[in-house]
Amino acid sequence: MHIDFQNIQEINLFKDLSSEELDKVLPIIHPAKIFEGERLIWEGDTPQMFYIIISGNYMVYFKDGRAFTLHNKGAMLGWSTVAGPFTYHESVVALTDGEVLTIHVEEFLHLMQEDSGLGSKITKKVTEIVRLRKAFVKGALTTNVNR
């Protein structure tokens, strides 16, 4: 899969970035093919990657049996890589074949530290996603989590 500016700018997380900032982000983004039934994230593991959905359908689930599904391009998986307490809060499995963008957490945090402007823009977006997901984790899902 080819990644370019246009592909990346369509993703909610990177929508507000300038072309210079996107130049910095592009090298740390790696596309990956995902197969049906493949487990991307295990709840309780130390996060090393987070994922952005390009295509496919994914189920995010918790130890208590609750789950929600994500189907939209740009939805983020593994947000706990960038928000404390830095362990995966959920497990994620692919329901169908698909494609994701993988971002290594160390590279991502390094980039955020290097460029504070870029960091604050991304943090703002991540906070939005985390707020929605945390509401779900606490059992108070009232809003759409497909973001």
Added chain:
Amino acid sequence: MNGLEAIAFYNGWKISATGICIVFTALCTLSFIISQLHKGLSIWEKREEYIKKAGKLFSRPKKTVLHRKIKVSESFNESARQFHVLTQSMKDPFSLPKLIMLAKKIDLGRPHSTVNDLLSARLIVPDGKGLYYWDNDVYTTILEKE
């Protein structure tokens, strides 16, 4: 005893007053009925409409089923049947990951993508709290199409 005296003695005045009251009341009632007769007739003419309205007032609101165009294939129907049996063995609302785990245990083919198809077809519906339920109305619609 003759004339007015006799009338008074035998309660003639009271009897005639009562008679006048009865006749007057009857005439009033009759005129009221005649004045409202057109309304009654229009209700009679539109009786079916009113019966429907009254029926709606006293009947339970029916759950509206969204009839989406669902692509159904033989294999999908078979999978739907198998997963329906599985969901029946679980407590309602059920856990989606547990359903997949159960399907894996009994070797149902491609449980992940089947669950995705069932979600797309709205046979499996989220309850908004992280659990799911089987929509029997949609299931019946699919079975009827067979």
